[in-house]
Amino acid sequence: MVEFDQSILGKEFVLGSFRVTEEMITAFAQAVGETSPQYVSPETAKNTASGGLIAPPIFYDVFRADQVPDPKVKFGKVSFNAGQRCEFHAPIRPGDTITLKARITDVYEKTGRTGKMVFIVRETTYENQKGEKVAVVEQSQVRRESGSARE
Amino acid sequence: MSGKTVYFEDVDIGDEITPLTMNPTRETIAGYAKACNITEKRFTDEAYAKSLGMASTIAPGNMGLAYLSRMLNDWAEGAILRKLEVRFRGFVKPGDQLTCKGLVVEKHAGGSDNAIECDVFIENENGDRPVAGSATVVLPTRG
Numbered sequence: 001m002v003e004f005d006q007s008i009l010g011k012e013f014v015l016g017s018f019r020v021t022e023e024m025i026t027a028f029a030q031a032v033g034e035t036s037p038q039y040v041s042p043e044t045a046k047n048t049a050s051g052g053l054i055a056p057p058i059f060y061d062v063f064r065a066d067q068v069p070d071p072k073v074k075f076g077k078v079s080f081n082a083g084q085r086c087e088f089h090a091p092i093r094p095g096d097t098i099t100l101k102a103r104i105t106d107v108y109e110k111t112g113r114t115g116k117m118v119f120i121v122r123e124t125t126y127e128n129q130k131g132e133k134v135a136v137v138e139q140s141q142v143r144r145e146s147g148s149a150r151e
Numbered sequence: 152m153s154g155k156t157v158y159f160e161d162v163d164i165g166d167e168i169t170p171l172t173m174n175p176t177r178e179t180i181a182g183y184a185k186a187c188n189i190t191e192k193r194f195t196d197e198a199y200a201k202s203l204g205m206a207s208t209i210a211p212g213n214m215g216l217a218y219l220s221r222m223l224n225d226w227a228e229g230a231i232l233r234k235l236e237v238r239f240r241g242f243v244k245p246g247d248q249l250t251c252k253g254l255v256v257e258k259h260a261g262g263s264d265n266a267i268e269c270d271v272f273i274e275n276e277n278g279d280r281p282v283a284g285s286a287t288v289v290l291p292t293r294g
């Protein structure tokens with residue numbers, strides 16, 4: 001069994017709060033070529049079903065915490081994103097303050113055709129200033145000895 | 152281009168989501184990294200990526216999710232993405248000729264009146280699918 005800090009499992013960490021601006025939203029939308037008015041045009045967005053500018057769902061990726069819970073896995077030189085499960089409950093809007101809370105929910109090892117891999121599963125909850133959960137993202141990080149292949 | 156409204160009643164199992172072609176370059180990947188405050192060098196620094204044993208720089212995994220999310224909204228403007236779940240089975244690299252694709256596989260997803268379930272994936276020019284999974288999308292109704 002892979003060695004890691006077992007005491008961290010399930011423990012919730014508040015990673016910080018981030019204020020969202022119109023510019024952050026439009027910059028993110030433009031970076032993936034969005035043309036939908038609700039994501040790129042504060043003026044036109046007022047006349048869409050969203051009632052104003054909203055962030056595209058994957059906007060949660062802009063929030064970077066200085067520190068994330070680390071189970072200190074004693075294996076692997078490289079780590080990659082293996083998979084992601086996102087649930088979206090409400091749109092993020094300009095002026096929102098989003099608080100990130102994260103916990104490690106699982107650490108397990110697996111042997112694939114390129115050798116041993118260790119998976120770290122982290123769940124991050126994104127909450128707005130009203131205490132509403134806007135998104136929950138479960139990310140699976142894989143640690144391996146070499147970066148030549150994903151699996 | 153942004154799409155038009157797609158109503159729940161007008162969608163059938165087996166319907167194809169309008170594909171979206173994306174051609175990520177070093178510049179667009181750097182642009183995404185900047186918008187997301189990503190500082191990890193494997194996405195922007197070729198020599199560093201190679202030192203990790205990778206063939207070249209790669210795109211951040213979330214950039215692929217953002218492409219799939221865009222495909223769904225371009226197809227059905229204003230539809231609400233409720234869930235997106237993917238596995239990363241390969242890398243997206245600068246210069247890839249990508250097509251984001253999707254297929255409606257279920258109506259009334261999760262018991263909801265007007266949600267659909269779609270298989271979604273990103274295919275490159277070699278026919279590989281570096282990103283693949285499923286999406287739950289809530290569509291407006293005519294009623």
